[in-house]
Amino acid sequence: MDVAALRERVTTTYHARRDQAMELLDRVPILGRLVNDFIKIEFIDRCMLIAAQGLLALIPMLVVLTAFFPHATSDVVRVFSQATGVGSNGTQLLEGEVTTGQVRTQTGIFGFLITIFSATSFARAIQRMYERIWDQPHVGGVSGAQRCLLWLLGWMLTLQIIGALRRIGDGVGGILGDGVGIVVQALLLSVIWWATSWVLLFGRVAWSQLALGALLTGVIGVVYNRGASVLMPPYVKANADQFGTLGVILAVSTWLIGFAAIMVGSALVGRVVTEDPTVRGVVRRVWRREPEDGTAAPPPAG
Incomplete structure (x- = not known):
């Protein structure tokens, strides 16, 4: 085997593919900006940070809220477990480690307040992500903490609403019910x-x-949640059988990384596409019903 010839072929192929990619980026400006912005915001690091804050902040908060307000937060836990694919078995495995009485006794009111405030770190990670994407200075301090706490409470309330809508959709059943449920959820x-x-x-x-x-x-x-509800349960079960509670937590962290990628990627694509001159020109012409020459279309008769 001629190693030198193989290395030369691999190098030549790499340079050819790189030149093709650079030519494509030059030909399609919006694609070039997308690539540059994904690098600029440190896409992977941003996703990992949001997922880590979600794992370290949301899970303890849900455990504490379930212990103190089991009926008020039942839909929140159900929606989260269904979305992540943990399901009833994984939830029971996590709940088997501690009882609600133990959580209430060991946490106390002061610990409860600290847990809720600490959970705002998840909101702050999302806030920094949006600020980084839109090139806005960070708003911290008391006002930033208040806004993050307000968003967190609103997010918990909307999870309750989603849980109620999902129960209604399950009650309707059938293809029509599933289709309407997906559209309403989206x-x-x-x-x-x-x-x-x-x-x-x-x-x-x-x-x-x-x-x-x-x-x-x-x-x-x-779409991601629907796919996770099918693919995640076997993965969670395999992890739980091998690693116990740690396996469930690892599975949840995997889901969080995927959803964080959706949040960051969607926000970035939304800004780049919205600000692209070509896209804005097309939208402006469609909105004003202008032909290609830029002259406004005549108003409809009557």
Whole structure:
């Protein structure tokens, strides 16, 4: 085997593919900006940070809320377990480690408040992600903490609403019920992330500019959750059989990384597409019904 010839062929192929990729980026400016922005915001690091904050902040918060308010947070836990694919078996495995009485006794009111406040770190990670994507300075301090806590409480409330809608959809059943349920969930999630981006950016970016990113997050998020509900349970079970509770936590962290990638990628694509001059020109012409020459179309008769 001629190693030198093989190395030369591999190097030649690599340079040829690199030149083709660079030519494509030069030919399609929006694609080049997407690649540059994904690198600029440190896409992988941003996803890992959001997933880590979600794992370290949300899981303890859900455990504590379930212990103190089991009936009020039942839908939240159910929606989260269904989305991550943990299911009833994984939830029972986690709950088997501690009892609600132990959590209430060992946590106390002061510990409960600290847990809720610590959970805002998840919201702060999302806030920094939106600020990084939209090139906005970070808003911290008391006002930032208050806004993150407000968003966290609103997010918990919307999970309750999603749980109620899912029960209604399950009651209808059939293909029609599933189709309507998917559409309603996609629209609801899009509205949630639309409001999320506006709230965590402190209204510094217009609603219209945030719409596409929120829509992508909602639609892709529903598809991701539906796929996870099928693929994740066997993965969770295999991890639980091999590693016990740690295996369930590892499976949840995998789901969180995937959903964080959807959030970051959708927000970034939403900004790049919305600000692209070609896309804006097409939207402007369609909105004003202008022909290609730029002259406005005559108003409809009557």
